Amino acid sequence: MIDHDVRNCDYVKVPEPLAETVDASIVGHMERYYNTATRPIPGQPTLIYRYMKGVGFDVHHDEVTDIEVCRAQQSGQPVIGGNVTALLFLNDPDKYVGGELYFEHPVELEVRPPSGTLVSFPATRDYLHGVRPIRAGERYSLLVRYTADLRSR
Known part of the structure:
Protein backbone atom coordinates (compact mmCIF):
# COMPACT_ATOMS: atom_id res chain seq x y z
CA MET A 1 0.00 0.00 0.00
CA ILE A 2 1.34 3.43 -0.95
CA ASP A 3 0.66 6.54 1.09
CA HIS A 4 0.37 9.05 -1.75
CA ASP A 5 0.50 11.96 0.70
CA VAL A 6 4.00 10.90 1.71
CA ARG A 7 5.28 9.82 -1.72
CA ASN A 8 3.89 12.65 -3.80
CA CYS A 9 6.88 14.80 -4.69
CA ASP A 10 7.11 16.88 -7.84
CA TYR A 11 9.87 16.25 -10.33
CA VAL A 12 11.18 17.55 -13.64
CA LYS A 13 13.40 15.83 -16.15
CA VAL A 14 16.71 17.62 -16.65
CA PRO A 15 17.24 18.54 -20.34
CA GLU A 16 19.79 16.27 -22.06
CA PRO A 17 22.59 18.84 -22.54
CA LEU A 18 22.43 19.77 -18.85
CA ALA A 19 22.19 16.09 -17.84
CA GLU A 20 25.41 15.43 -19.77
CA THR A 21 27.08 18.24 -17.81
CA VAL A 22 25.82 16.67 -14.57
CA ASP A 23 27.21 13.29 -15.62
CA ALA A 24 30.59 14.85 -16.46
CA SER A 25 30.67 16.43 -12.99
CA ILE A 26 29.58 13.35 -11.04
CA VAL A 27 31.06 10.31 -12.81
CA GLY A 28 34.66 11.02 -11.80
CA HIS A 29 33.70 11.22 -8.12
CA MET A 30 31.76 7.98 -8.42
CA GLU A 31 34.63 6.18 -10.14
CA ARG A 32 37.10 7.27 -7.47
CA TYR A 33 34.77 6.23 -4.66
CA TYR A 34 33.72 2.87 -6.11
CA ASN A 35 37.11 2.27 -7.77
CA THR A 36 35.44 1.06 -10.95
CA ALA A 37 34.12 2.43 -14.23
CA THR A 38 30.79 4.20 -13.79
CA ARG A 39 28.63 4.76 -16.85
CA PRO A 40 25.56 6.86 -17.55
CA ILE A 41 22.60 4.92 -18.92
CA PRO A 42 21.65 6.19 -22.40
CA GLY A 43 18.12 7.55 -22.64
CA GLN A 44 17.50 7.43 -18.91
CA PRO A 45 16.38 10.70 -17.33
CA THR A 46 18.16 12.73 -14.70
CA LEU A 47 15.52 14.13 -12.35
CA ILE A 48 15.18 17.07 -10.00
CA TYR A 49 12.77 16.39 -7.15
CA ARG A 50 10.93 19.02 -5.13
CA TYR A 51 9.66 17.99 -1.73
CA MET A 52 7.03 20.41 -0.44
CA LYS A 53 5.50 20.69 3.03
CA GLY A 54 4.02 17.36 4.09
CA VAL A 55 5.85 15.39 1.40
CA GLY A 56 8.49 12.73 1.95
CA PHE A 57 9.33 9.36 0.46
CA ASP A 58 8.38 6.03 2.05
CA VAL A 59 11.08 3.49 2.85
CA HIS A 60 12.12 1.77 -0.36
CA HIS A 61 15.08 0.43 -2.27
CA ASP A 62 16.20 1.55 -5.71
CA GLU A 63 16.52 -1.85 -7.38
CA VAL A 64 13.99 -2.13 -10.18
CA THR A 65 11.55 -4.93 -9.32
CA ASP A 66 7.93 -5.61 -10.25
CA ILE A 67 6.88 -4.02 -6.95
CA GLU A 68 8.93 -0.88 -7.66
CA VAL A 69 7.47 -0.66 -11.18
CA CYS A 70 3.95 -0.90 -9.68
CA ARG A 71 4.74 1.78 -7.09
CA ALA A 72 6.13 4.05 -9.80
CA GLN A 73 2.99 3.60 -11.87
CA GLN A 74 0.78 4.36 -8.87
CA SER A 75 2.76 7.45 -7.92
CA GLY A 76 3.40 8.68 -11.47
CA GLN A 77 7.17 8.52 -10.94
CA PRO A 78 9.42 7.31 -13.76
CA VAL A 79 11.16 3.95 -13.44
CA ILE A 80 14.91 4.49 -13.36
CA GLY A 81 17.34 1.59 -13.69
CA GLY A 82 21.02 1.28 -12.88
CA ASN A 83 22.78 -0.23 -9.93
CA VAL A 84 24.20 2.93 -8.33
CA THR A 85 22.14 5.90 -7.11
CA ALA A 86 23.61 9.39 -7.02
CA LEU A 87 21.70 12.04 -5.10
CA LEU A 88 22.90 15.65 -5.23
CA PHE A 89 21.44 18.05 -2.67
CA LEU A 90 20.52 21.34 -4.37
CA ASN A 91 19.57 23.55 -1.43
CA ASP A 92 20.82 24.00 2.09
CA PRO A 93 18.95 22.45 5.03
CA ASP A 94 18.23 25.89 6.49
CA LYS A 95 15.71 26.28 3.64
CA TYR A 96 13.50 23.46 4.93
CA VAL A 97 12.56 21.61 8.11
CA GLY A 98 12.45 17.81 8.02
CA GLY A 99 13.35 16.18 4.72
CA GLU A 100 16.14 14.04 6.14
CA LEU A 101 17.48 11.29 3.90
CA TYR A 102 17.46 8.22 6.11
CA PHE A 103 18.66 4.66 5.79
CA GLU A 104 17.22 1.74 7.72
CA HIS A 105 19.49 -0.94 6.28
CA PRO A 106 22.36 -1.89 6.10
CA VAL A 107 23.04 0.85 8.68
CA GLU A 108 20.77 3.29 10.47
CA LEU A 109 21.71 6.77 9.27
CA GLU A 110 19.97 10.11 8.83
CA VAL A 111 21.47 13.08 6.97
CA ARG A 112 20.56 16.66 5.99
CA PRO A 113 23.71 17.71 4.15
CA PRO A 114 24.50 21.13 2.68
CA SER A 115 23.85 22.11 -0.91
CA LEU A 150 30.33 -3.02 -7.80
CA ARG A 151 31.50 -6.61 -7.43
CA SER A 152 35.05 -5.43 -7.99
CA ARG A 153 34.88 -3.22 -4.87
Missing part, protein backbone atom coordinates in the same frame (compact mmCIF):
# COMPACT_ATOMS: atom_id res chain seq x y z
CA GLY A 116 26.31 20.50 -3.33
CA THR A 117 26.70 17.31 -1.30
CA LEU A 118 26.69 14.11 -3.35
CA VAL A 119 25.34 11.01 -1.64
CA SER A 120 25.80 7.74 -3.49
CA PHE A 121 24.86 4.17 -2.66
CA PRO A 122 24.19 0.88 -4.43
CA ALA A 123 20.70 0.72 -5.92
CA THR A 124 19.99 -2.70 -4.46
CA ARG A 125 17.47 -4.23 -2.10
CA ASP A 126 20.08 -4.01 0.65
CA TYR A 127 19.93 -0.21 0.88
CA LEU A 128 16.54 0.63 2.37
CA HIS A 129 16.06 4.39 2.57
CA GLY A 130 13.50 7.18 2.46
CA VAL A 131 12.97 10.90 2.99
CA ARG A 132 11.29 12.23 6.13
CA PRO A 133 8.30 14.49 5.43
CA ILE A 134 9.01 18.18 4.98
CA ARG A 135 7.56 20.22 7.87
CA ALA A 136 8.36 23.67 6.41
CA GLY A 137 9.99 25.05 3.27
CA GLU A 138 10.98 22.97 0.24
CA ARG A 139 13.82 20.53 -0.42
CA TYR A 140 15.38 20.13 -3.89
CA SER A 141 17.59 17.25 -4.97
CA LEU A 142 18.90 15.84 -8.22
CA LEU A 143 18.70 12.09 -8.81
CA VAL A 144 20.59 10.09 -11.40
CA ARG A 145 21.45 6.41 -11.65
CA TYR A 146 24.52 4.84 -13.16
CA THR A 147 25.86 1.41 -13.98
CA ALA A 148 29.05 0.30 -12.25
CA ASP A 149 30.71 -3.05 -11.57
